[in-house]
Amino acid sequence: MSLEPATVRRIAKLARLGIDDAEIAQLQVELGGILGWIEQLSELDVEGVEPISGVGQAALRMRADVVTDGATREAVLSNAPDRAGPFFSVPKVVE
């Protein structure tokens, strides 16, 4: 399983990772190794088996529609790299 350099660049871009061209060859090998390992799963015959998205409980547990949380502005903002009064402050996002 081998990835094109362009695919590696694209994956990095979607993940917002800056990578040097020098790193690409190594990433090709590493990602290829991961994919190859996962690829082993396709040897299994799962014809007619329903996909599951979890184990244990069969269905989602639900909560009541009650406000129990949220008035915690300082806690929420405390780890932010930057804030402006009650807001998170981030580098300008230009549309």
Place this chain on the structure above:
Amino acid sequence: MSYEIAGETGTWELVIGLEVHAQVVSEAKLFSGARATYGGEPNSQVSLVDAAFPGMLPVINMRCVAQAVRTGLGLEAQVNLVSRFDRKNYFYADLPAGYQISQFAHPIVGAGKIEIELGDGSRREIGVTRLHLEQDAGKSLHDQNPTRSYIDLNRAGVALMEIVSEPDMRSPEEAGAYLRKLRTILRYLGTCDGNMEEGSLRADVNVSVRRAGEAFRTRCEIKNVNSIRYVMQAVEAEARRQVSIWEGGGTVDQETRLFDPQRGQTRPLRTKEDAHDYRYFPDPDLLPLVLEEDWVEALKADLPELPDAKRVRFVSEYGISHYDAGVLVADQATADFYEMVAGGRDGRLAANWVLGDFFAALNRTGRTIADSPVTAAALGGLLDLVADGTINGRIAKDVFEAMVDTGEGAAAVVEARGLRQVVDTGLIDAALEAVLATHADKLTEYRGGKEKLFGFFVGQVIKGMGGKGNPALVNDALRRRLAQ
């Protein structure tokens, strides 16, 4: 009645589909216990789940699920007893987790439909493709600082229903009618307040054009249009833009655009990039959403009467026109008000009053049904005074205006102003003789065969009695007198 755009090389048909984001009415958010209602101080309604702190796990709000199911039932749609949540991955500052929890492959509600009615009375069914639950994002403020964007996460994690239509609409009017009808249904159900100004209902509009009989051509998506009027304007502007591109020999690119109401144009939202590679995958934090059939049935049994059903019932129960019934049911408060006025009374008369003088008074005073100076019971009381002959229909209008001005009941106004209609035949005869004496010339004309003057005499007699003459008695007296 088909809508077409006349280009230089012939006519073009429009193809329109709508994706509507409707904020679910609930106390708490979709996956956290933070408050979901509009208008708190910035970042005051944010849990650590909403801010995507490490290790925080989502737990779904049952009421939000119920609201989505109820909406699906209201759209006569299939409710999927098993649905699933996926992560939609993209980077934006107001999406702290780096993904939105949404439903991609297995939505909670499948195909449904909405019937719309157009200005000419014709009706069309518009297909609903699906409805799914997802989280709203936070809000970015770009205009507070020259180099920074400010983020408020109060809205992050609030439950949205995304309601996707089939590309079934063919004119701006149909798009407007669809959105209006959808909003009415949501409001009846109480699943979304439908307030477009506050952003609790937002529409993404997909538009393409084609020659009659052709397959679909490339569409463009106009994002976040926030009023019905703008939706209609945006459809038309975008369709014209596309027609001129095709006719100029060009090709329409599939892209996301914004509508600028000031200029009446659409413009590209962002340059093409990989932003649309959302890399959906099942959210490993959330098991499949499995609904009990009995629970769905109970929700169904508990649905309110919806506008289409109410309209049919109004026509049969109160004997009013299909058109009037449509106006009355368009807003639930109006429908409820009407029923209180019409109950046990003449349904048509009640409709005339509600749609006529009552609406006019609301417009004039800038009030709504909720804070109307005349309650349904008070208007009903006025109709009772007409029905039992205490006042005539003409005086009723004056009484109503006085009720609007003073907030008093009909009986009180009638007594205080001495507006009881006169049934004393002696007084009527006297007024009648006075009119005939004053208008001797008209009497001659009448005798000469100009019989439509009868109505003139009736009007003059009642007017001569300060409006209080009983019209039926005046008619009788006049008929007898003129027959002499």
